[in-house]
Amino acid sequence: MWRSCFLVAVLTGSVFPVSGFSNGKVTVSCGDMMPRHGVVPSPAPPPFNITVDTASFTPGDNITVTLQEASSTPTYFRGFLIEARDAGKPNSPAVGSFLLTDPQESQLLQCGHTQGSAVSHRRKSKKTRIQAVWEPPKNPPQRVQFLATVLHEYKVFWVKMEGPVVSLHGATAAPSTPSTPAPPPTSSAPPLSEPFSSAGCGLSKSCLRDPVGCHPESDPACFFLSFVTDQQGGSVTFELSGPAEGYLAFAPLSGQMDGE
Ligand SMILES: *[C@@H]1O[C@H](CO)[C@@H](O)[C@H](O)[C@H]1NC(C)=O
Numbered sequence: 001m002w003r004s005c006f007l008v009a010v011l012t013g014s015v016f017p018v019s020g021f022s023n024g025k026v027t028v029s030c031g032d033m034m035p036r037h038g039v040v041p042s043p044a045p046p047p048f049n050i051t052v053d054t055a056s057f058t059p060g061d062n063i064t065v066t067l068q069e070a071s072s073t074p075t076y077f078r079g080f081l082i083e084a085r086d087a088g089k090p091n092s093p094a095v096g097s098f099l100l101t102d103p104q105e106s107q108l109l110q111c112g113h114t115q116g117s118a119v120s121h122r123r124k125s126k127k128t129r130i131q132a133v134w135e136p137p138k139n140p141p142q143r144v145q146f147l148a149t150v151l152h153e154y155k156v157f158w159v160k161m162e163g164p165v166v167s168l169h170g171a172t173a174a175p176s177t178p179s180t181p182a183p184p185p186t187s188s189a190p191p192l193s194e195p196f197s198s199a200g201c202g203l204s205k206s207c208l209r210d211p212v213g214c215h216p217e218s219d220p221a222c223f224f225l226s227f228v229t230d231q232q233g234g235s236v237t238f239e240l241s242g243p244a245e246g247y248l249a250f251a252p253l254s255g256q257m258d259g260e
Pocket residue numbers: 060061062099133
């Protein structure tokens with residue numbers, strides 16, 4: 001019998017506050033857009049919506065994306081993560097890149113290879129509306145969908161909300177009508193109890209694995225430790241999992257960990 005134990009910690013300097021990502025540097029969530037907050041997404045309908053100012057685009061266009069409250073009862077959000085993806089492949093990497101229109105409240109992230117391919121919050125202030133401009137990549141997919149994870153409060157959030165689809169201008173068979181929204185998958189958002197993933201090892205994060213090259217998502221005997229240092233080098237995010245009767249733990253050997 002084994003029990004696994006997952007630990008996510010954010011180290012700022014050499015202190016140890018498990019403070020979450022109030023600074024919005026959430027590249028660890030680029031892929032699944034899932035906050036590492038120890039709770040599952042809210043089952044309620046999201047009180048926010050995503051809109052764009054066009055239904056079709058050509059490379060070189062600027063598309064304004066708006067995330068805002070869409071509720072009869074006023075609400076707000078503190079955190080968010082917005083990406084654009086190939087509409088036919090919701091699990092594929094983010095495409096295109098964003099420009100900020102509100103640098104006080106938003107920042108660009110690098111998801112995958114493209115700098116600026118996601119936008120996130122900058123601080124945990126209460127927001128009701130945020131905009132950013134999306135620029136298509138040089139070779140865009142025929143249809144692009146905007147997706148957003150929105151945090152109302154630390155433990156109340158919606159993951160990978162499906163926004164509008166925009167079609168490459170002149171693309172054939174492009175159902176650009178908003179009356180055909182892609183069905184459910186908000187319910188497919190994985191709960192946090194899922195194992196960490198080896199995806200991104202060596203690219204977006206550094207990983208230690210035993211046995212070498214094992215996959216924590218499929219191999220219960222895999223000891224897995226990964227860490228990501230943010231660009232400023234101010235914080236390090238760890239993922240630690242493995243077979244254990246009790247719990248797994250680690251400690252930084254000294255007060256400092258080297259960033260890059
Ligand atoms: C898109 O926005 C950028 C930055 O504001 C600007 O330099 C560029 O000219 C704009 N492109 C179009 C087609 O409006």
